[in-house]
Amino acid sequence: MDPRSEVLLRQAELFSDKVLLAGLPADDLLGQLPQAHGWSWHAGEQARLDLRFAGRCQFGVTPPAADFSAAVLFLPKSRELTDYLLTALAARLPGAELFLVGEKRAGIERAAKQLQPFGKPRKLDSARHCQLWQVHIEQAPATPDLEALAKHYQLPLADGPLQVVSLPGVFSHGRLDRGTALLLEHLDGLPSGHLLDFGCGAGVLGAVLKRRYPASRVTLLDVDAFAAASSRLTLVANGLEAEVLNGDGIDAAPVGLSAIVSNPPFHEGVHTHYLASEQLLRQANRHLQAGGELRLVANSFLKYPPLIEEHLGACQTLAAGNGFRIYRARRKA
CATH class of the missing domain: 3.40.50.150 (Vaccinia Virus protein VP39)
Structure with missing residues (x-):
């Protein structure tokens, strides 16, 4: 209990x-x-x-x-x-x-x-x-308008500005975190098909993926209802259409994916949890099609490469900076 x-x-x-x-x-x-x-x-x-x-x-x-x-x-x-x-x-x-x-x-x-x-x-x-x-309750307030509490910010990207809508409680509320900023610089060359933004938060990665790869199907997945709601608002603000799902970890993701892109969560409440991220690394091969790619950003101190190589394939470090690293691995054909 x-x-x-x-x-x-x-x-x-x-x-x-x-x-x-x-x-x-x-x-x-x-x-x-x-x-x-x-x-x-x-x-x-x-x-x-x-x-x-x-x-x-x-x-x-x-x-x-x-x-x-x-x-x-x-x-x-x-x-x-x-x-x-x-x-x-x-x-x-x-x-x-x-x-x-x-x-x-x-x-x-x-x-x-x-x-x-x-x-x-x-x-x-x-x-x-x-x-x-x-x-x-002596002074009952008016029912709050959740969307009115959202924070809006704009990302100046090479293909034009991206509008981001962030609701209270969502990761990195009202600002772009450093890990996602680094990953945004390394999204080229993803295989076409069905792309997943795992742990989508306010939908930054998913929106960028849909805009950059318009012919691909894009799904955004998060465990948190406020994150999913934020992602939907971000997509609408940019005139984009994608699937947004709530689910607990990678087990809730579709199969047959061409790529999984993620700034995976490892903080929850006042406790630190690595389970969702480690399960992603262990189970990604079950959700990726042959030749499908996992590309993610993680804090440099997290020992993810051995897990990736054990369960998916050779792990390549694409970039490093500000305490983060970008990893890429492909499922063997």
């Missing part, structure tokens, strides 16, 4: 009615709170919850339409995303209770101050290195 869930269950009497659990972990919390429902924006956690509690958790970037008597937000990493989620929940709960739970090292005490626009926050519990806060 996630320690944040354990803290909630210490106060289980507060959550015995139709409470909404926003950003909940994929543990047994719904089993312990039979009247509760979930709202997730992480495709992997959603899939695991669906297996155990079918129909009790909604996936997406907006709260479920059903009525609920209270809500609990499991603190996300991003302050901007926390603002949006708290406002979206508080708008649905005039005169009711909104709770915030999170780990101390994730900044729960600082985040609790974000409850102040809605009422007077109070700390209910502190255990398992977590805290639980509560606010009675």
Whole structure:
């Protein structure tokens, strides 16, 4: 059981009615709170919850339409995303209770101050290195317009400017990260066919691929619903059409790909996770057609070349700079 869930269950009497659990972990919390429902924006956690509690958790970037008597937000990493989620929940709960739970090292005490626009926050519990806060919604806000919270920026590229639309919580929100900037300089010569942007974020790579290789089918894939929504907005802003999917890792990708291009994720919340990236390297050959190519950017300290050579083929370093390296490997014919 996630320690944040354990803290909630210490106060289980507060959550015995139709409470909404926003950003909940994929543990047994719904089993312990039979009247509760979930709202997730992480495709992997959603899939695991669906297996155990079918129909009790909604996936997406907006709260479920059903009525609920209270809500609990499991603190996300991003302050901007926390603002949006708290406002979206508080708008649905005039005169009711909104709770915030999170780990101390994730900044729960600082985040609790974000409850102040809605009422007077109070700390209910502190255990398992977590805290639980509560606010009675005295001033319910208007329902937030998520798209109005997007950050827009423009990339000056050789074939013309690219418009990027970034929603709260998306990787490198409102700016181009250094790894992707380096990879953008090394996208020439990809095999034609079906191209995948794995871990698409705001859709920068996928949009550039579609514009540079217009005859190719392009798919963008991310585990996060806010990333997928951002990618769709970026594509629309540039007059491009591509497929955008939510899924948990490379297993959710199509097969028969001519190329996989990625700035793969290895950070999630306050913890560091390499599983999604390492699974990409281990399983890419199952999704690439014969002669298909994997091209990615990674921090220089990550020991990816041995994994790539073990599971795919000879690994070539195309470029290095600013602490990053561009790797290329092809599946054997």
